Amino acid sequence: MQDYFRLENVTVQFGALVAVDAVSMAIRSGERRAIIGPNGAGKTTLFNAMTGVVRPTQGRVLFDGNDISRAPVHKRSAMGISRTFQITNLFPRLSVAENVLLAMLGHTPRKFALATLPTLNPDEAERGAAALEMTGLGNRRHSVVTELSYGEQRQLELAMALATQPRILLLDEPAAGLSPRERVIVSDIIRALPRDLTLILIEHDMDIVMNLVDYITVLNNGKLLVEASPEKIKNNTDVQDVYLGRGGQDA
């Protein structure tokens, strides 16, 4: 069985601005893919089209053979498409545990329960605890989000995305704004993710990208510039021109 995440000719237009211009790509089950490109290349918009925050003006989004182009965010989430946000997007007044709890209840009918306490069954509890351990927040579960450091908040973003046992995980600049030491932590976390989890990653940090992914898609001005393996991208002159900077070997 192969989980395919496919974009067919996806165009996203805001008024006169074409943010994503006829992009097609196919991602295999278990693949780790990076989407790179300079600022304004349309990476986050493409993510939004994948997760349902925006609907493509043209083209189709397919997941596991189903056309999900018009499915709202929460439906796509229920299908197993999970994401993190470029700008930290947590529940700041809730505790770490409650953040994870909300993440895990999102896919259960128990989220509508009115008269019970929010609890998890042993399976889920284990998964939640594992997600927290994996992201290094095991001993922070009772802290309120606003008490966490920025790095810990980024880790919690990952923990919440992981706790739901997604089939595909979209990470929007997971290391944005982190110190070098914290970046190492985050990239270690990502590397330790189960190998069968499909991963799409937007990232500026080339070290992280080069070490983590199988394949790279480069966007420029909303258009797909090139798709290739990390080594080939490194040596692609077009990419160097638009992104890595003319003549630069290592960004």
Added chain:
Amino acid sequence: MDRRTFLFAGGSLAASIPLSGSWMARAQGEPIRIGLMAPLTGVVASGGREMVDGFQMYFAEKGGLIAGRPVEIIVEDDGANPDIALQKARRLVEQAKVHLLFGNLLANTGLAVANYVESTGTPYFIPIIAADDLTQRHRISNVIRVAGYSASHFPRPLADWALAQGWRKAATISQDYTFGHEQCGGFSQVFRAGGGEVIGQFWHPLNTSDFSSYLGQLAGLGVDVIFAMETGADATRFMQQYRDFGLKGNIPLIGAMNMTDQSVIRTMGDEVEGIVSAAHFAEGSTVPATQEFVARYEAAYKNLPSLYGFAMYSGAMWIDEALKSIDGDISDTGAFLAAVSKTELTGSPLGTAVKLDDYGNPIYDVVIRSLRKRPDGRFWNEPIAEYPAVSQFWTYDPEEYLRQPAFSRDYQG
């Protein structure tokens, strides 16, 4: 008690006013506590204050005594809001343990309190609350309209008088609420029955600042007379704009007594001259009793009395007279209420005897009044015609009358 309680102790507040000695002599025992509610804040606060003034003036003149017993008046602000009125009534009855309640200005506050006292049995007197049904379809035995009137009461003789002027086509304009619906209903019903035609009826929201669209339509109807029902600031603005629009002098303006009441016209000028209304009281009357009252009121408050002051003063007198007839014994509510109902008020500023009809509404000699300028430049209502012994049912048979629905926007007689 708190500082808003007024306890009249032996003439201290009214040394200059001659007291009737025989009642003084019997001043003894527990005071009679009266809960007085009036809107002291909100849109009708000025009227509310005049209610309190008129009421207190009576007891000040009587040396703080009612039927020989000291009187304690506890004033509460009903905020022109029925829920607050209800809360205050509860406080007065249950905490201050008043023997009787008096007052309220707006019909909805009065109806709320009336509904409450229906369950407690507390006597409640409403000289200002004019809601027709309190003395018609929904009477409550312990709610009595002493010295008051029902809303549709006085516009009826006014309609008859208008017909007598040869006017056959009329239009009405009124604030869009029950008090207006009832007054216009009384007018329209009699006007139509007498062969007149009511061509247009206009209802505008309370607190209308610009009447031009209404006045424009009124001007185009080609009517002989316009009946207006306005209170407070709306009344002031309406009469000013009636003049500014050039209607004054072209179409005669007649109106509800509250529109030309002193509380409205006190600060106004020539624009009010000649506006005709109907009421039981006219401050410009030549009747000696009225003149004396007006003079005393002016001396006390530097203003000509409004209907509010007059009605509350007369209401206080009514209760005083009723209590005297049962020797000041208020312990038996049933006997007290019966005494109130039986009382024929002879000494009121009206100078004529007033008694209640079988439904608890007073029967009055109604005067048609016109606003005239006094030598001192102030305007007042002078009687120009009189209709003796007018009941709230006009010439109809009460039983038959009560079978028709209450007046509303949709039912105007």
Added chain:
Amino acid sequence: MTASLSSDSAAAAGDLSTSRVGKAATVSVLLGALVLAALPMVLPNYQVSVLTEVLIFAVLAMSIDMLAGYAGRTSLCHGAIFGTATYMTIWLAQDGSSIAVAMIAGVLMATMLAAVFGMLAIRTSGVYFLLLTLALGMVVWGICLRWTSVTGGENGLRGPGRPEFLNDHVSFYYVVFVCVALITLAMWRIVRSPFGLTMRGIRDSESRMQALGYNVPLHMFAAFTISGFFAGMAGALYAVFNNFVSPSAVALVLSVEGLLMTIVGGVGTLFGGFIGAAAIIALENVVSLYTERWQSVLGAVFIIIMIFAPDGVLGRLKDGFGKWTSRSSR
């Protein structure tokens, strides 16, 4: 690491649940309930009726707090929802329905209205939500004022009076007390339930909630309707309490007063509704004895609370206590 995860899953489940109630909180709530139960034995009759009013308005304040404190939406139409139940109850009761039937119909009517309002308002937030709910409330007020044949216009409707056994203030108080206790318990369960956690999640981040698989508009709709259901319960009780209804029961002033009670008590504290309602009704009753300008005094008190206890009285107390929840006493 793996050992601790697999061996002790029950403990892990506990650890992931929301903070539990601290001892201090439990004791305070029980103490408060005890005081409310005992007060009628020492208070004079009139104060008992004021206390009854406090309980009823506390329910209104809590229903507003459910939205404001938990879902982050400040409603200005809850007075109208409350008053709709009052109107319906009185309207049916004066027509001869039994008081219980009338109350149930009143609550249903309010819930239906809340559902309709919810559908219109849930997609907005912040000041737009505030203005939209304000406008919706004004529509109800306008209808009650104008639809004279049904609502009695500005004169309102008069009820038939309470049933005989509820006529004295003390027995009526205890009936209201039991109702309010049950209502409060229900609200407490709801805000502590997964659904309550969902509301808090929506308050903090709608986009994240969607990304986690929550149908945010649906949850908001449910939250609004449930909150309206409770406001309706308060309104139905108020109908029996006052035995009278006029447009002032659906007026904006009532919505604002309810919101004020919520804020004074402490937004997001639920039980703050009792403190807020008690404070404002006491102010109205006490201050109005001494001055006609009691509304100005109320305004001043409100400003003082905003400056010195922006989280409300209960919020302030909680901060002072420190050890309120298990989070801090862990």
